[in-house]
Amino acid sequence: MRKIPRLFQMIGIILLIYFSFIVLFDYLLDQVIPSSLLRMYMFFIIAGVVAVFTFTEGSTEELLAPIMEMMENPEKRKVRNAVLTVMPILVGAYLYSQMVPSVEAPVELRSIHPAPPSSVKLFGKRYNLQTLVNPLRKYEKDDPEKFRELVREGARVYIENCHICHGDKLDGQGLYAVRLNPTPLNFRDVGTIAQLQESYLFWRISTGGPGLPDEAAPWISSMPVWQxxxxxxEIWQVILFLYDYTGHRPRTWEE
Amino acid sequence: MQSGAKHGDKMRHLDWKCLLINSMLLFGSLCVLTLLSDPVYAAEELVEVTASNVISPPELTAADYPQILGLNSRVTVWLVAQLHLWFAAFVLAVPIFVFIIEAIGMWTRNRKYDDMAYEFIKVSITAFAITAILGGLLTFCLFLLYPHLMQYLSGIFRESMFIYALLFFAESVTLYIYYYGWHWLQGGNKKWIHLTIGLLLNSVGATLMFLANAWLTFMMSPAGVDANGVFSGDSWAAIHNFLWNPINLHRTIANIAFGGSIIGAYAAFKFLAASSQEEKAHYDWMGYTANFIAISALLPLPFAGYYLTAEIYAYSQQMGITSMGGVFAWLFIIQAVLIGVLFIAANYYLWCGMGRSEGAYRYNKYIKYIAVVIVAAFLVWFTPHTLILTNVELKALGGPYHKYLGPLGIMPAKNTAVNLMILFTAISVLLYRRANKIPTVSRVEIGNLVQIALFTAGIINIFILGTYYGYFTNTVYKIAASIPQVLTTLIIIGISALIDLVIYKGAKEVAPLHWGRIPDRAQYALFLVAVAFTWLMGLMGYVRSGLRQHWHVTDVFRDNSVEAFTPTLGYAASVVSVGVVIFMAMLIFIFWISQVSSQKTVVHGYWKTT
Amino acid sequence: MMQLIKIVVFSLLTIGFFTAYSYYGIPQIIPAPPPEKEELDLEGITTADLIVLGERIFKGKGACTLCHNDVGGRAPMLDDIGMKAQENMADSRYKGTASSVEEYLYESLVDPSAYVVAGFGKMGTQDSESPMTDVRTGSIKLSEEELLVVVAYLQDLSGLDVTVEIPVGSTGTEESGQPAATTTQVVTTNTRAKYDSAEEILSQLACGVCHIVGHYQGLIGPDLSHIGGSRSKDYLRRAILDPNAELTEGYMPMMPPTYGDQLYASELEMLVEYMSRLQ
Structure with a gap:
């Protein structure tokens, strides 16, 4: 059996990786891979593959041999002409497909966690978000009995107000969640409240969607202004509950 | 034999004496510095301050900013400062490794090292003049375009600015003696004096940079002033502000990597232009050494970066989120792309370099596995926290969260990835160093097994730290877990390098190393490293400065000029690109001029014959 | 040369790729413009916040702690100023015009030499002149509201009840037909020079538009040409500070209640003194 030329080996490997990504994410895991991300992934995968295929003189020559052969061998004129016609058309078609205006709404980008202002006016008072701490947090150590009571109180507030969107399991899968965009936060995810300080939550809950800064725009968050x-x-209680139920710890800088 | 030993004794005696002089000089300069920056001294200063000469930031309006020749003040200062920084980084970094290479040359008594060190410093000497010119231009621009800010800053930093000016003289003098005295101060005692001057040069250079760093970190994280920017009179507090040390560390390491990459580009250029095989061999070796220096500094750089970022978060959550989660989040994606380019190009250069020896062919088959890990780790590192999703994808996912890619967007995953990337780059280096050698000592197998075990255990440890502590504990541990990860990586690299030293002591050469036998592609990889590094430095310079947003001095001195807004990343990238192009053009000029001095045109009939 | 061109082209392509990626590879978020400058927001502020704010200014912008600290000994400590103020006002060396602790504190900020605590005066002046500057001037430059906030803080610090009331915009000026400009001046008059005489105050504040006083012949308000004969100083002071508290029979409550805010305490006293002499 003849060995597959290195050039086709290389192209084969790249295509294989590309389709494995699509099969893996889109079909096996049922979570599509964003095309913008896949494009960048492929850029570096191609760079890596080309690097591996060209780091020795011998393999580089072998890799380029079919191309040289095609370009220089008079007998391969037909193939050459065909390739030189098809390649520009393919490139052109790809570019066209990228540039053509589509009816799809433009991509909307929001910062999920916009930077908080340094201080914010809530409940008629001005709070410094840098130094603000949950006034109820201290009971966790000082008076566990009272702490449990506060968490229970927070649970009540949550069930009365929040669970319709954020879900009774705090997973962002509430009754109304399917119709909302952006979808309500999943508090159990390691990327949400586990990354934030309690003062941040206090700010977000109190001012809701309308209180989002411009960089999180276009704010279409329907979160009410809970203050x-x-x-x-009640807001501090519900924050206690969020961390307690999910098992996350709020972000702090010292233990 | 006997005379050799005697000579050795004499040398040791001299060593001791010169080391004494050396350390005395260093001690002396440290004393002076400590005295000058001593808190007591500063406290006396405080008494002088009365209510009438309080240094405080003024309230400015857009009209208070001078307009000169219709220049865009921000872009002007931005470009000039960046160019100054590139050159300064280069000029500060080169003496560091020239010093080390000179020392290696003295240790091994191999003339080759000394010649190369001299060639390095020769390249940087023209750059030194340009650095000074750009520094002067920058000062002019700042005082002309931002007079109020500079008045405020120079009020606070008058002592350190004065010391800076004095130190600059010291830097020039030591650099000139170091360079012009190179051939004069040769052999025995004189060589030690020369090395001492090198050390002095580096100490002065580092102090210069630390002082300048204090001014800019003061602007980021002001200290020694109250909430309204009124200066307390404590100069040392203002210098020793929150981000001073993190920036000092990060810049020192980055400068070395940057200097190495620029020298690498110089060598690559000379290699490509070389006509003789001998020249090619020389510049190949020089390029290899420069790249080795760049990689050695590149490996710990991400850790210094994480340390800096952690300190920024600790200083102000607002500033931290602005950088990593807010407007600058995408900038770090660009940074990830650039660092990926750097790592892949540097590794590629190493792999190509294995072609210098026939003995390396046995290792070729492992390269693809290294490549797979480096690329895979890089992809994890590159995955952003916020994914760009089209509406179709958004619907398919049911929201902006990706169940599997989302967790890759946060720190633990990235820490794990970057540690693996560094470990495997270290393996590339190890393989390269073994390329043409066969160990002769016994128990080689054991050494190899220990190394393999070490790497395996380390990788598993990094994984566990990254996944368990990263995802299943609270955030304090998440950040904390990165420290044992880093330690694991550094310990493995250190120990395996030691084992290698033992195993390959007096190793046989399988085949000769053919310096100069390297494809031109590899030289382009060196250019890629240099260009990417320069561009990256420009970009990170922008974000460091941009983090202050509309403040001259964070939360204390507001920027009310028309250019106080934060530009888009595309705009910033354009400015950086323009800067890089100017920098590259100036570099080519410097390389060219360092060549001109050695050229002679012989003319006939021009001069009167006497 | 060929090599050089190749290298240059290669480098430019690399730079071009990075630039293009920054433009097209990532979203171009236009960052929010810098926020508008934060004004001292005293509208509906509670006393507790007033004190917090005052402390911030005292330790920050006001640079007060530079001298008023317990190590330097350059200025008296202020933690007992509430008790001391009464004594100081009664002291024979007191040159000021304050009649309450609040006024005394305010006066000491804008006219520090009114009373100099023994031992803290300027060298060679026998404690007749204070080394402290008028805090409305120079680099400290506190605004009128900031002064009041600091006074509130000092009252609280020394254990007194805070009596400072923050001037509230313009109340009832619409009906009285007064031009709005005169009332909103409250916020902007922070560093004008002092009026030299009561006559100047009369002309500056346009008292004669409504009253017969001096050579003015206003007919809207009560005739003041002999007011000193029938009214006490206290009454006059109150009539300026709170004009609608007690109305002269037959007149409508239309005098703006803001003149007190437009006058320094010493000027108010000057005016009261002047009026009491109109017999």
């Missing part, structure tokens, strides 16, 4: 409906203490 209009809840008391300060």
């Amino acid at each position: 209009d409906f809840l008391t300060e203490e």
Whole structure:
């Protein structure tokens, strides 16, 4: 059996990796891989594959041999002409497909966790978010009995107000969640409240969607401005509950 | 034999004496510095401050900023500062490794090292003049375009700015003696004096940079002033501000990597232009050494970067989130792309270099596995926290969260990935160093097994730290877990390098190393490293400065000029690119000029014959 | 040369790729413009916040702790100023015009030499002149509101109840037909020079538009040409600070209640003194 030329080996490997990504994410895991990400992945995979195929003189020559052969051998004129016609057309077609205006709405980018302002006015008072701590957190050590009570109170507030969107398992899969965009946060995810300080949550809950800064725009978050409906203490209680139920710890800088 | 021993004794005696002089000089300069920056001294200064000469930031309006020749003040200062920094980084870095190479040359008594060290410093001497010119230009620009800011800063830093000016003289003098005295101060005692001057040069250079760093970190994380920017009079507090040391560390390491990459580009250029085989061999060796230096500094650089970022977060959550999660989040994706390019190009150069010896062919089959790991680790590192999703994808996923790619977007995954990337680059280096050698000592097998075991255990440890502590504990541990990860990586690299030294002591050469036998492609990889590094430095310079957003001095001195806004990344990238092009053009000029001095045109009939 | 061109082209392509990626590879987020400058937001502020704010200014912008600290001994400590103020006002060396602790504190900020604590005066002046500057001037430059906030902080610091009231915009000026400009001046007049005489105050504040006083012949308000004969100083002071508290029979409550805010305490006293002499 004849050995497959290195050039086709290389192209084969690249295509194989490309389709494995698609099969793996889109079909096996049922979570599509974003095309923008896949494009960058492929760029570096191609760079890596080409590097491996060309780092010795011998293998580089072998790799380029079919191309040289095609370009220089008078007998391969037909193949050459065909390739030189088809390649530009393919490149052109790809470019066209990328540039042609489509009816799809433009991509909307939001920062999931926009930077908080340094201080914010809530409940008629000004809070410094850098130094603000949950006033109820201290009971966790000082008075566990009272702490449990506060968490239970937080659970009540959550079930009365939040669970319709954020879900009764705090996984962002509430009753209304399917119709919302952006979807409600999944608090159990390691990328959400586990990454944030309690003061950040206090800010986000109190001011809701309308309180998002411009960089998180276009804000289409339908989260209500909870400072209009809840008391300060209730918000701190519900924050206790969020961390308690999910088992995450709020972000702190020292233990 | 006997005379050799005697000579050795004499040398040791001299060593001791010169080391004494050396350390005395260093001690002396440290004393002076400590005195000058001593808190007591500063406290006396405080008494002088009365209510009438309080140094405080003024409230400015857009009209307070001078307009000169219709220049865009921000872009002007930005470009000039960046060019100054590139040259300064180069000029500060080169003496560091010239010093080391000179020392290696003295240790091994191999003339080759000394010649190369001299060639390195020769390249940087023209750059030194340009650095000074650009520094002067920058000062002019700052005082002309931002007079109020500079008045405020120079009020706070008057002592350190004055010391800076004095040190600059010291830097020039030591550099000139070091360079012009190179051939004069040769052999025995004189060589030690020369090396001492090299050390002095580096100490002065580092102090210069640390002082300048204090000014800019003060602007990021002001200290020694109250909430309204009124200066307390404690100069040392202002210098020793929160981000000073993280930036000092990060810049020192990055400078070495940058200097190495620029020298590498110089060698690559000379290699490609070389006509004789001998020249090719020389410049191949020089390029290899420069790249080795660049990689050695590149390996710990991400750790210094994480340390800096962690400190920024600790200083202000707002600033931290602005950098990593807010407007600058995408900048770090560009950074990831650039670092990926750097790692792949540097590795590629190493792999190509294995072609210098026939003995290396046995290792070729392993390269693809290294490549797979490096690329895979890189892809993890590159995955952004916020994915760009088309509406179709958004619907298919049911929201902006990706169940499998999402977790790759946060720190633990990236820490794990970067550690693996560094470990495997280290393996590339190890393989390269073994390329044409066969060990002669016994128990080689054991050494190899220990190394394999070490790497395996290390990789498993990094994985466990990254996944278990990264995802299943609270955030304090998440950050904390990165430290044992880093330690694992560094310990493995250190120990395996030691084992290698033992195993390959007096190793036989399988085949000769053919310096100069390397494809031109590899030289382009060196250019790629240099260009990517320069561009990356420009980009990171932008974000470091941009983090302050609309503040001259964070939360204390507001920028009210028309250019106070934060530009888009594309705009910033364009400015950086323009800067890189100017920098490259100036570099080519420097390379060319260092060549001109050695050229002679013989003319006939021009001069009167006497 | 060929090599050089190749290298240059290669480098430019690399730079071009990085630039293009920054433009097209990632989303171009336009960052939010710098936020508008934060004004001292005193609208509806609670006393507790007033004190916090005052402390911030005291330790920060005001640079007060530079001298008023317990190590330097360059200025008296202020933690007992509430008690001391009464004594100081009663002291024979007191040159000021304050009649309450609040006024005393305010006066000491804008006219520090009114009373100099023994031993803290300028060298060679026998404690007749204070080394402290008027905090409305120079680099400290506190605004009128900031002064009041600091006074509130000092009251709290020394254990007194905070009596400072923050000037509230313009109340009832619409009906009285007064031009809005005169009332909103409250916020902007932070560093004008002092009026030299009561006559100047009369002309600056346009008292004669409504009153018969001096050579003015206003007919809207009560005639003041002999007011000193029938009213006490206290009454006059109150009539300026809170004009609608007690109305002269037959007149409507239309005098703006903001003149007190437009005058320094010493000027107010000057005016009261002047009026009491109109017999």
